[in-house]
Amino acid sequence: xxxxxxxxxxxxxxxxxxxxxxxxxxxxxxxxxxxxxxxxxxxxxxxxxxxxxxxxxxxxxxxxxxxxxxxxxxxxxxxxxxxxxxxxxxxxxxxxxxxxxxxxxxxxxxxxxxxxxxxxxxxxxxxxxxxxxxxxxxxxxxxxxxxxxxxxxxxxxxxxxxxxxxxxxxxxxxxxxxxxxxxxxxxxxxxxxxxxxxxxxxxxxxxxxxxxxxxxxxxxxxxxxxxxxxxxxxxxxxxxxxxxxxxxxxxxxxxxxxxxxxxxxxxxxxxxxxxxxxxxxxxxxxxxxxxxxxxxxxxxxxxxxxxxxxxxxxxxxxxxxxxxxxxxxxxxxxxxxxxxxxxxxxxxxxxxxxxxxxxxxxxxxxxxxxxxxxxxxxxxxxxxxxxxxxxxxxxxxxxxxxxxxxxxxxxxxxxxxxxxxxxxxxxxxxxxxxxxxxxxxxxxxxxxxxxxxxxxxxxxxxxxxxxxxxxxxxxxxxxxxxxxx
Amino acid sequence: xxxxxxxxxxxxxxxxxxxxxxxxxxxxxxxxxxxxxxxxxxxxxxxxxxxxxxxxxxxxxxxxxxxxxxxxxxxxxxxxxxxxxxxxxxxxxxxxxxxxxxxxxxxxxxxxxxxxxxxxxxxxxxxxxxxxxxxxxxxxxxxxxxxxxxxxxxxxxxxxxxxxxxxxxxxxxxxxxxxxxxxxxxxxxxxxxxxxxxxxxxxxxxxxxxxxxxx
Numbered sequence: 001x002x003x004x005x006x007x008x009x010x011x012x013x014x015x016x017x018x019x020x021x022x023x024x025x026x027x028x029x030x031x032x033x034x035x036x037x038x039x040x041x042x043x044x045x046x047x048x049x050x051x052x053x054x055x056x057x058x059x060x061x062x063x064x065x066x067x068x069x070x071x072x073x074x075x076x077x078x079x080x081x082x083x084x085x086x087x088x089x090x091x092x093x094x095x096x097x098x099x100x101x102x103x104x105x106x107x108x109x110x111x112x113x114x115x116x117x118x119x120x121x122x123x124x125x126x127x128x129x130x131x132x133x134x135x136x137x138x139x140x141x142x143x144x145x146x147x148x149x150x151x152x153x154x155x156x157x158x159x160x161x162x163x164x165x166x167x168x169x170x171x172x173x174x175x176x177x178x179x180x181x182x183x184x185x186x187x188x189x190x191x192x193x194x195x196x197x198x199x200x201x202x203x204x205x206x207x208x209x210x211x212x213x214x215x216x217x218x219x220x221x222x223x224x225x226x227x228x229x230x231x232x233x234x235x236x237x238x239x240x241x242x243x244x245x246x247x248x249x250x251x252x253x254x255x256x257x258x259x260x261x262x263x264x265x266x267x268x269x270x271x272x273x274x275x276x277x278x279x280x281x282x283x284x285x286x287x288x289x290x291x292x293x294x295x296x297x298x299x300x301x302x303x304x305x306x307x308x309x310x311x312x313x314x315x316x317x318x319x320x321x322x323x324x325x326x327x328x329x330x331x332x333x334x335x336x337x338x339x340x341x342x343x344x345x346x347x348x349x350x351x352x353x354x355x356x357x358x359x360x361x362x363x364x365x366x367x368x369x370x371x372x373x374x375x376x377x378x379x380x381x382x383x384x385x386x387x388x389x390x391x392x393x394x395x396x397x398x399x400x401x402x403x404x405x406x407x408x409x410x411x412x413x414x415x416x417x418x419x420x421x422x423x424x425x426x427x428x429x430x431x432x433x434x435x436x437x438x439x440x441x442x443x444x445x446x447x448x449x450x451x452x453x454x455x456x457x458x459x460x461x462x463x464x465x466x467x468x469x470x471x472x473x474x475x476x477x478x479x480x481x482x483x484x485x
Numbered sequence: 486x487x488x489x490x491x492x493x494x495x496x497x498x499x500x501x502x503x504x505x506x507x508x509x510x511x512x513x514x515x516x517x518x519x520x521x522x523x524x525x526x527x528x529x530x531x532x533x534x535x536x537x538x539x540x541x542x543x544x545x546x547x548x549x550x551x552x553x554x555x556x557x558x559x560x561x562x563x564x565x566x567x568x569x570x571x572x573x574x575x576x577x578x579x580x581x582x583x584x585x586x587x588x589x590x591x592x593x594x595x596x597x598x599x600x601x602x603x604x605x606x607x608x609x610x611x612x613x614x615x616x617x618x619x620x621x622x623x624x625x626x627x628x629x630x631x632x633x634x635x636x637x638x639x640x641x642x643x644x645x646x647x648x649x650x651x652x653x654x655x656x657x658x659x660x661x662x663x664x665x666x667x668x669x670x671x672x673x674x675x676x677x678x679x680x681x682x683x684x685x686x687x688x689x690x691x692x693x694x695x696x697x698x699x700x
Contacts, residue, residue: 409588412548420543437681 003379004089004139006386007096008350013307019314022252026260027066033215034063035264040219044226044268051271064264072267078316080234080277082140082353083201085191085466088168090201091140093279093318096309096350098386100323100343100379101140102132102372103355105174107148110330110361110368112455117329117366122147122162122483127459128359129166131372134458135358135428137380142207142355143173144367150482156180157187157479160204164191165467165483172205172236172355177220178227181206183479185231190474191467205234207281207320210268211261213241222268229269229276236320236353237265237281242294243304245287251304258282259311266317279320279353280312288327288363296325296356296363297338305342306349313350321346324357324375325364331371331448335361339378347382370451377430384425395419430454487514489525496529497536499549501556508557518564522601526554526561530599537684544592544683551599558598573600574694577619578629579607581640586633589663592683593629600687602627613640613647620653626694629686630676632663641666642674649675658693662686 014022037045037060045062049055051072054063079094091099109120125147132138143159150158156175163171164187175181184204185195192198208225212218228235239261241247247254262282269276284304288295295301305321312319323346326338339357346354358375359367389395400415410416430451432439439445445453467475475481492511495504511521533550536542576597580590587609594604605625607615616628628648630641641661648654660678661671671679678693680686 409591411545411588411592412552416545417549420545435681 002089003137003383004099005092005097006383008098008309008348008386009096010386011306011345011348012310013303013349014310018252019310022256022259022311023314025256026263027069029215029256029260030064030069030264031066032063034061035211035215035217036060037062037217038219041217041222044217044222047271048268064267069263069267072270073263073315073317075270075274076266076315076317077275077277078318080279080318081201082170082172082205082234083203084140084168084170085203086168088170091170091353093352095352096313097352098347098350098354098383099139099352100347100354100357100383101138101142101169102128102144102358103142103172103322104144104360104364104367106145106360106365106367108362108366109145110366110370112369112452115330119148120145120367121149122158125159126162126166126483128367128369128372129163130463131369131455131458132358133167133169133464135372135376137376137383137428138169138358138372140170140172140353140355141167142171144359152176154480154482157183158482160184160187161467161475161479161481162483164188164204165465165472166463168466170203170205172207174207174209175224178223181224181227181231181233185233187475187479190478191471199232202232202234202277205236207236207238209238209240210265211237211239213239213246213261214257215261225265225269226272229273229278232273232277234277234279235269236279237262237269238283238320239265239281240283240285242285242287242292243300244289245292247284251284251300251307254284255304255307255311258284258308262312263315266315278317280308280315280317281320282308282311283320283322284308285322285325294363295327296322296360297327297334297342299341299345301325302342302345305351305354306345309349309351312352318352320353320355321351322356323347323351323354324378325360327363329362329366331361331368331374331451335371336374336378336447339375340382343375343378344382344385347379347386369455370448373428373430373451373454374447376428380427381425428454487511487516489516489521489528492521492525493529493532496526496550496554497532499546499553501553504553504557505560508560512564518561522561522565526557527601530554530601533599534596534684534687548592548595551595554599555595558601562603573602574627574690575623575625576602576604576627576629576690577607577616577623577625578604578631579611579616580609580631580633581637581644582610582612583640584632584634584637585609586631586663589633589683590629590631593631593662593680593686596683596687597629597690600691602690613643616644617647617651617653620648620657624656626658627690628657628659629690630659630661632661632666635665638663638665638670641670641676645675660686660689660693 052068082091108117188204189195208221210221210225243254247257286295323343324339326335328335359372658677668679
């Protein structure tokens, strides 16, 4: 059962008036308060100033007139296609079509044997990509963890190589700097069979955390964002304010600031290369008021992430955001309720590209192999909700009701047989529905243990490489690939 | 040589028309009815049973297979009698008095027929005297009692008792089932077996009657 691309917006937390009020507030923020910046962005600032922005170098402030913002934002495409390879379906992002997948930059992983939280490795990243390739409800692979066992300078190429080798689904990741981005583009071009081919059907994309909330341009990430725009590589404009620390505590204030940050970033991209494909990337989160650290599993994150899609759709740009975060350290019941609720809200909210939705634990710090299997099931169920109920002659089944007759049963009718594989969500096998006796006979396994078994089964299969031998040789000749053959 | 695997496959897919055609052809080619039964039909139902256990097949698909098998058995059973081969066994089944639930009972009945048993279905709300009367008249090897209500479970004990009181206890095996029924309950009332679902019921019936014929 294909779960991707169904339409949301059954849940709309903001009314039309509230939407307008926030949008207008965001324009005011950009006009009145503006952004600040660090050194290294002279060219970018000049470009924006030439287009009409008010630059105050002394106080390190740049303010954007609303007309400038409105004009530039209108140039961003309302539809962005993120491609897969070898028959893996592409992600057609736009309107309210929903896609969900992995994400994060975790540095810890729960060891599959011992359950202990240990540092993430390049091999973990590779194995997770192999695992995700076989989980049908995870629609894309956004690098979920950092390969802490290799030098930082080697991250970019190695993250993308390990991912592209193991999965044909669309691959997205961050890069260290502009140099790193260009190396990744070169790597992907080898696989695509040329730069133009890659540009035509980009099967990679990047994240650029261009803004450090509140309202500050990050030099490195802004340059990366512009370089991606120049090269036609889809880029997600990531901003992640924490309500109460880097944005106002209140949801409306956080949304207004976030929407302002997004529109500024979109304007910069469109000034750099009009029509550049990008994703509105606001991820509203909350500060944990006990520690001031990041809080991802709160129900308000679900509410705000749904509102973010309303805002991005208001300005006609496909959006990237989050769901499925939890503050639990292990795949337990808390992880279940936090992920279930936030992912359902994101799906019903209609967000186009929801990352973090599979695998994450401990508010983005950790991942666990078995969590991906569990989250695949959750995502599948949430996307099924978007398919609603089919009501037509075939589904109303009046003739079946009449021919079966009162007092009889529907177990063997052709109608039952015709619909039994498609009417209800099937799942990947992790949900247990056996009788108690059968469940006990099978070892009385809980969800986490059952998920572990599914992971073991998938990873035990022979490895399939989505990079040909010839391409692999070229790549290893050109780059320092640290993943073994 | 006629390939009986095709017969088994037609059982698995539940294709009644194709199965009937294949069996007809096999008989025309001189394949003994018992071989068709064992290597074709029962082999197919065994696979269906396994796939039901492993949850690869849904119950409606299983029933479709059982129904195809059941319709073909009508042709085959007289021929088996001619060849002097017994069917797997003779079973009496019913939902006990006071209880009108029959889906589970019907499922077990269809599965037993699919496994080659001859099943006499007494329906629902069946009193102990009726079970006794049928045992006197027919000599079934296995009695299957079904109950969905905790309030009607005691009726099962009444059936076991009436059979014992009239001296038929060692001539029949008694198996019980139904959502509230447990192994512990079955042991307490002196039944020979308990099955938690239709698949297990068939397995247990084969075991119980297999043991009985070895006596």
